[in-house]
Amino acid sequence: MRVGAHVSIAGGIDNAVPRQVEVGGNCGQIFTTSPQVWAQPEIDEEEARRFREGTREKLDGPWVIHSSYLVNLCTPKDDLREKSVASMQAELDAATLLDIEFVNVHLGAHTGAGVEGGLENAAAALDALDVPEDVTVLIESDAGSGTKLGGEFEHLARVLEASEQDLDVCVDTAHVFAAGYDLSTPDGVRETIEEFDDVVGLEHLRCIHLNDSKHARGTNKDEHAHVGEGLIGIEGMETVINHPDLADVPLVLETPTEDGKSYEWNIDRVRELRE
Template identity: 65%
Template sequence: MLVGAHESIAGGVANAVDRQLENGGNCGQIFTHSPQVWQDPSIDDTDAEAFRDRSQKHDVGPWVIHSSYLVNLCTPKDGLRAKSIDSMQKEIDAAAQLSIPYVNVHLGAHTGAGEQQGLDNAVSALDELTVPDGVTILIESDAGSGTKLGNKFDHLEYILEESTHELEVCLDTAHVFAAGYDLSTPAAVDTTFTQFDATVGLDNLACVHLNDSKHACGTNKDEHAHIGKGKIGESGMEAFINHSAIDPVPLVLETPSEDGKGFEWNINRVRDLANDPA
């Protein structure tokens, strides 16, 4: 199975491959810079080549670039919109440089403009981007606090249908659960996948952020927990991990490092629940 974690690029982006291998992962995700500030990726050609070579040599991939947390595609503010588009374009260019197939982004918040206007703002912002062959933008499901969009499958469906780009979706289990789609039992997992397929379409699911949730279903609270140790729980996580809908979708962990458990523990936990020894 394809399972890995969001790894640091400290010391050079190629180091993310080594960290992934140390944690037992075979796919993963990175930030190209701190996600909390407006900053451009700074990856030289030598490091990019080393990243590509190590990934190929050790068969680690696919990788995903996660865009900055500051990006807001739904915003009605011209200045923030321009910064968001510029930031996304640079992430897309970095993905092409690194031969990374996916750039993941949250839609953002409409901040009072209204749900429909926010969605339309996101579509028009996305359509200003130049996306080269070999790179696909993933729209991530959101927990939906405040005026953030992407918490409803209908939102994701609308963006995919209206954009001129061939977009796909990253489903975050903690976000989906917080947004009100239950994943805590095998029956609930089946129901949620049925709802997803009827709107977004399972053929548009390219990646999963696999996280348990510290908060109950429908709370709109985004706080990740170790696999099987949160409110989704072991039964729900096991059902999700083994569901035919996500085979062979890459599973990327964004679980916390606490209680003596980190990415290695969580990757092993996923493999245990999947009965996958490799």
């Protein structure tokens, strides 16, 4: 079972490896730089070497790089598109340096361009990237608030179809639930996975952000809860964790650190729920 958490790179990117081991993870996710500003990753070769070697020795993988929160692939604004493409290209180059397989990104918001225009913008922005052969861009599902796209499986499928890149998908359980798909019951989970397979294709599902939700289904509110303690609940999370079609998909937690419960608590909970 591949399960891990989004860990900090404070003090050097190679520190992510022992932090992942400390919380009991065997795969995981990082930011390469602050996700709140337009900053390029600054990784020296020695740090990268220690990261690569530590990963090979202590983890099963994969790692995922999560792109900056400022990236907006759907934007109709030329300057924001240019910054978004440059930021994504830097993440892809960092992934190659670190031997990381996936770079994860949200589609962003169309901000008035409309759904069709936003999805076309996203595909065009992705096509402007020079994606290394050993790296795959993952489009992440979204909670769908405002003009943000990616809340519907159809949005993901249309970008995969429209883009010339070989793209895959990361599904966030809290986002999917907030966007209106039912993950709170065994039947709901099965129906949601079947719909994803029909619309996108399970062959494109390469990572799951396994998070419970603090808000009800269909609210479009993105706030994560501890595994089994949110509105998805223990029954829904257990069904996701044990669904046979998801057995080999890496699970990455972005759960909160509060109420005395850490990443380690949540990873232990996931393993306890795995039958």
